[in-house]
Amino acid sequence: xxxxxxxxxxxxxxxxxxxxxxxxxxxxxxxxALVVSDRAASVAGMFTTNVMKAPPVEWNVGVxxxxxxxxxxxNSGNANAATGERGHRDARAMADAVAAHLGAPADEVCIxxxxxxxxxxxxxxxxxxxxxxxxxxxxEGHGDAARxxxxxxxxxxxxxxxxxxxxxxVRIGAMAKGSGMICPNMATMIAVLSTDATVxxxxxxxxxxxxxxxxxxxxxxxxxxxxxxxxxxxxxxxxGLPAIAQGSPDYAAFHAALSGICQSLAKMxxxxxxxxxxxxxxxxxxAGSDSEAKxxxxxxxxxxxxxxxxxxxxxNWGRIVCxxxxxxxxxDPADVALWLDEVHVVSGGMPLAYREEDAxxxxxxxxxxxxxxxxxxxxxxxxxxxxxxxxxVKINADYRT
Numbered sequence: 266x267x268x269x270x271x272x273x274x275x276x277x278x279x280x281x282x283x284x285x286x287x288x289x290x291x292x293x294x295x296x297x298a299l300v301v302s303d304r305a306a307s308v309a310g311m312f313t314t315n316v317m318k319a320p321p322v323e324w325n326v327g328v329x330x331x332x333x334x335x336x337x338x339x340n341s342g343n344a345n346a347a348t349g350e351r352g353h354r355d356a357r358a359m360a361d362a363v364a365a366h367l368g369a370p371a372d373e374v375c376i377x378x379x380x381x382x383x384x385x386x387x388x389x390x391x392x393x394x395x396x397x398x399x400x401x402x403x404x405e406g407h408g409d410a411a412r413x414x415x416x417x418x419x420x421x422x423x424x425x426x427x428x429x430x431x432x433x434x435v436r437i438g439a440m441a442k443g444s445g446m447i448c449p450n451m452a453t454m455i456a457v458l459s460t461d462a463t464v465x466x467x468x469x470x471x472x473x474x475x476x477x478x479x480x481x482x483x484x485x486x487x488x489x490x491x492x493x494x495x496x497x498x499x500x501x502x503x504x505g506l507p508a509i510a511q512g513s514p515d516y517a518a519f520h521a522a523l524s525g526i527c528q529s530l531a532k533m534x535x536x537x538x539x540x541x542x543x544x545x546x547x548x549x550x551x552a553g554s555d556s557e558a559k560x561x562x563x564x565x566x567x568x569x570x571x572x573x574x575x576x577x578x579x580x581n582w583g584r585i586v587c588x589x590x591x592x593x594x595x596x597d598p599a600d601v602a603l604w605l606d607e608v609h610v611v612s613g614g615m616p617l618a619y620r621e622e623d624a625x626x627x628x629x630x631x632x633x634x635x636x637x638x639x640x641x642x643x644x645x646x647x648x649x650x651x652x653x654x655x656x657x658v659k660i661n662a663d664y665r666t
Contacts, residue, residue, distance in 0.1 A: 272407035272423030276436040276461035278503030280402040283413030286394030289342035295413035297394030306501035308334035309470035313494035319346035320356040332466030335369040345378040366399035411440040428522040435462035443534040463502035480527035540657030552644030559646035564592035566650035576652035580624035596639040604636040
């Protein structure tokens with residue numbers, strides 16, 4: 266896998282655009298994005314587990330059940346969530362409008378909305394944004410599209426890579442947004458991925474589900490879950506290679522690249538978390554299973570006491586082992602070992618004679634790893650989180666005002 270420029274439009278047969286339609290409070294910022302495949306594509310999606318799902322999420326579930334899509338439209342500034350029957354009508358109207366411009370069926374158009382909850386969409390502006398996006402689609406439009414889906418994000422998030430398969434190369438492109446309400450089981454985020462590989466929808470769905478489980482379901486900024494979380498992947502086959510079959514070497518290569526892209530995006534989301542000053546990797550090993558290891562890592566990553574210590578640069582390792590201890594996973598405290606990057610602080614469940622200033626220096630780094638061993642079991646997992654800063658409180662105290 267090799268990195269490329271071009272984001273969501275790096276794969277063959279994809280175009281994109283982003284425009285400012287006046288949906289966001291700052292009307293000069295892009296708030297409408299359209300990504301289009303020039304040919305019908307297989308589609309797979311993963312969605313929020315929040316019971317209060319936004320109408321666009323429910324619409325996209327139906328599109329993915331059909332397994333084919335031509336386009337993804339995203340608006341920022343308004344989540345179209347908790348908007349009742351009008352919200353469903355508006356989501357359908359958006360799909361109809363995109364479909365009319367493309368000459369495609371409405372049920373092959375995915376719709377995503379992100380922003381404030383409980384406010385009806387200004388549909389005149391949304392429809393104007395769709396019209397202007399459809400008229401300006403280009404391979405060069407990936408950057409404008411990535412900026413259009415941002416809410417409290419401070420930087421656009423886009424990636425692309427090339428993957429060597431047995432019969433040639435394919436490309437994967439991606440863009441994502443997410444900065445607050447980032448929690449395991451999707452995070453408050455929208456991610457759109459594209460590829461010119463040939464992948465049937467059931468195979469694509471399997472690969473995407475596993476990639477999300479190892480990436481977007483392993484991050485946290487604030488332990489809040491949104492109504493609109495969505496990850497979509499379109500595969501249009503424009504590279505002209507044979508379909509990727511389950512269990513083949515090509516499957517393994519493509520799956521690794523897709524997981525790598527998702528993991529890189531996930532870490533970008535955490536790094537740009539609201540008020541975040543640090544990216545912390547929590548690696549757990551020696552658990553009874555991968556699932557148990559993930560539960561332990563998640564417990565540490567969600568702990569407010571741990572996250573405030575990360576912000577303050579305080580190597581208070583007692584908070585870390587405490588968070589592991591209440592995770593509900595059995596382990597012998599006498600088997601616990603803990604490292605802060607290269608500084609070994611605990612062995613056999615007891616503190617070692619390390620230098621406090623060395624541990625504090627690690628915790629002041631913008632990125633560092635917490636490595637926890639809980640025994641000799643086969644289970645391991647990695648989880649990423651941010652710290653919890655004063656700025657997080659400020660940003661969310663006046664989110665709407």
